[in-house]
Amino acid sequence: MSRQSSRLKAIVLCLSSNKLLAISLVYLLLLLIGATVGPVMTTRSYDSQHLAIANSPPTADHWFGTDHLGRDLLIRSLYGARISLSIGLFSGLANLLIGVIYGGFAGYRGGLADTVMMALVDILWGIPLLLYVILFMIVLGPGLQNVMLTLGLVYWLSTARVTRAQVMQIKSQDFIVAARLSGAGDLWIIRRHILPNAWGTILASLVFSVPAAIFAESFLSFIGLGVSAPLASWGVMCAEGVTSLRSHPYQLFFPAALICSTILSFLCIGESLGRLDSLTRGKQNEQTGYLNS
Amino acid sequence: MTLFLLKRLLSALLVIWAVTTVTFVSIHLIPGDPFADAQYLPAPVYHNIRQHYGLDQPLLVQYFRYLSGIAHADLGQSLRHGDRSVNDIIARNFPVSASLGMVSLILAITAGLSLGTIAALNNGKLLSGIVSGFSVLGLAVPNFILALVLIYIFAEKLNLLPAALWQGWQSAILPAVSLAAAPTAYIARLTRSSLTGVMRQNFVKVSRSFGFSRTRIIFFQALPVAIIPVLAFVGPLSSAVLTGSFAVENIFAVPGLGKYFVSSIYDRDYTVVAGLTLFYSSVLVSINLVVDLVCCLIDPRTRPTTMADGGWR
Numbered sequence A: 001m002s003r004q005s006s007r008l009k010a011i012v013l014c015l016s017s018n019k020l021l022a023i024s025l026v027y028l029l030l031l032l033i034g035a036t037v038g039p040v041m042t043t044r045s046y047d048s049q050h051l052a053i054a055n056s057p058p059t060a061d062h063w064f065g066t067d068h069l070g071r072d073l074l075i076r077s078l079y080g081a082r083i084s085l086s087i088g089l090f091s092g093l094a095n096l097l098i099g100v101i102y103g104g105f106a107g108y109r110g111g112l113a114d115t116v117m118m119a120l121v122d123i124l125w126g127i128p129l130l131l132y133v134i135l136f137m138i139v140l141g142p143g144l145q146n147v148m149l150t151l152g153l154v155y156w157l158s159t160a161r162v163t164r165a166q167v168m169q170i171k172s173q174d175f176i177v178a179a180r181l182s183g184a185g186d187l188w189i190i191r192r193h194i195l196p197n198a199w200g201t202i203l204a205s206l207v208f209s210v211p212a213a214i215f216a217e218s219f220l221s222f223i224g225l226g227v228s229a230p231l232a233s234w235g236v237m238c239a240e241g242v243t244s245l246r247s248h249p250y251q252l253f254f255p256a257a258l259i260c261s262t263i264l265s266f267l268c269i270g271e272s273l274g275r276l277d278s279l280t281r282g283k284q285n286e287q288t289g290y291l292n293s
Numbered sequence B: 001m002t003l004f005l006l007k008r009l010l011s012a013l014l015v016i017w018a019v020t021t022v023t024f025v026s027i028h029l030i031p032g033d034p035f036a037d038a039q040y041l042p043a044p045v046y047h048n049i050r051q052h053y054g055l056d057q058p059l060l061v062q063y064f065r066y067l068s069g070i071a072h073a074d075l076g077q078s079l080r081h082g083d084r085s086v087n088d089i090i091a092r093n094f095p096v097s098a099s100l101g102m103v104s105l106i107l108a109i110t111a112g113l114s115l116g117t118i119a120a121l122n123n124g125k126l127l128s129g130i131v132s133g134f135s136v137l138g139l140a141v142p143n144f145i146l147a148l149v150l151i152y153i154f155a156e157k158l159n160l161l162p163a164a165l166w167q168g169w170q171s172a173i174l175p176a177v178s179l180a181a182a183p184t185a186y187i188a189r190l191t192r193s194s195l196t197g198v199m200r201q202n203f204v205k206v207s208r209s210f211g212f213s214r215t216r217i218i219f220f221q222a223l224p225v226a227i228i229p230v231l232a233f234v235g236p237l238s239s240a241v242l243t244g245s246f247a248v249e250n251i252f253a254v255p256g257l258g259k260y261f262v263s264s265i266y267d268r269d270y271t272v273v274a275g276l277t278l279f280y281s282s283v284l285v286s287i288n289l290v291v292d293l294v295c296c297l298i299d300p301r302t303r304p305t306t307m308a309d310g311g312w313r
Helices: A002-017 A019-041 A073-109 A111-125 A129-140 A144-154 A157-171 A174-181 A186-222 A234-243 A250-292 B002-029 B036-040 B043-052 B059-071 B086-121 B126-140 B143-157 B170-199 B202-210 B214-232 B234-251 B257-266 B270-298
Strands: none
Touching: A002 A019, A019 A073, A019 A250, A073 A111, A073 A144, A073 A157, A073 A186, A073 A234, A073 A250, A111 A157, A111 B002, A129 A144, A129 A186, A129 B002, A129 B234, A129 B270, A144 A186, A157 A186, A174 A186, A186 A234, A186 A250, A234 A250, A234 B143, A250 B126, A250 B143, B002 B059, B002 B270, B086 B126, B086 B170, B086 B214, B086 B234, B086 B257, B086 B270, B126 B170, B143 B170, B143 B234, B170 B214, B170 B234, B202 B214, B214 B234, B214 B270, B234 B257, B234 B270, B257 B270
């Protein structure tokens, strides 16, 4: 209990000293709550049309205004948040899973398996993945599940690289040798020694793969390959907003601002985590430097 | 060194072969007939069309035909536009994309390097904070949104620059800026961290103790070292500019290859999509190859003999 409360205290201290991290987390939390609860709270739906109030600028009744079919843009944005966030989280997690298994296996086995597997990653690294996402989307056809599937299957390369480097570094340390000498099996070593040590760095790569997926989804939707018509993702809303950029710029403004601010908060979280990481690393380096001298 | 060169060339060829296979398989996985509306045609005509495109052959024969076509730099025919070949399309549209891409690359590299240097030299001061703020913002704003915002401000409200089309240098400014923004941000961050690292190294201290001026140390000693990670980033940078061009060329109605690519996605012109995917991949593979060689030439540390770790890149 005391351990838990001290951990809580540490988190609070960390958040209060790092305002950017706190703001980003609060923003994403609010967005998540809005996306899950918001659409339930109202009787309006994302696809109900009211042509009488089409293209109404933001009012007290419609906070974000309405689009050319009179659909409420706030509700559409919240549904869009559902889609964009779930695509981001799902494909981020899928990338994490694939990347950790692939990179972890390559790093742990080493040798020929590692060389071949990493050569494949290097090959894929050189070509723009968005091209293949586009190709796969054409094969599978547009749609929510297909976007998730494609993005989840494609963007695992950097996670694999990070995991491999981390696993190789941990593997070479003395306590792993000690564990092996005392008769521990591979699975035991991976589960008890390597994963707990590598977890921080691996999770940090999730913070960057989620916004990458959100970006890719909005890009695909924008060029017409994402989720299909009555569904509203932020990218779709941007594409719809383009047509009325001259007369009703707010129709572009809200989804665009949501995309940017969401990606921004993920980046800020990543940045803060990186800084924390380098701070703790820096201390370690100082210690070893001290020992060396 | 020769071995390294051969290895890299071989892996580049391997990539292109793999890409060819992937595109071939994807085209044939697409459900439905490319001539779906041809059901209204008389059967003999339909049969002749399929024969004309070689679609009546077994898949393996089609695959080897496709491969041999690519070996002869023939990317096939468009399914939608009569007898226009993918090669024609590239020859007509790629120069526009290439010049736009070059402008964006140069813009991103010069702006990114200068911003990063400014940030590194004012480490901890307000200026550095402003630069890093802008660079995070630059990474967070997708290029298609930036393009629209730029149109709204500079073309719609201020009426300074043309909102679309490809006439004269003025029309290149907005698309180039929207394409270059995110890479600029990335290069600025990269330069900043790299240069701050280099400035802490001993040879800089030695130079300083010899009494060399600060500008001389920065421009003639530290920057050439700090620039190497930036150079290695040119590959991913080009791929960002390239994929970005799909949306940006569409928004600005630039008659480049990116716009054609997206419109052939809309048209379901699969051979063009596949051919252009292959073309783009080959362009990037060649860029990466050149970048690797240049890095290897100027930085002995990246040469294969010292690359203990795998040695593939």
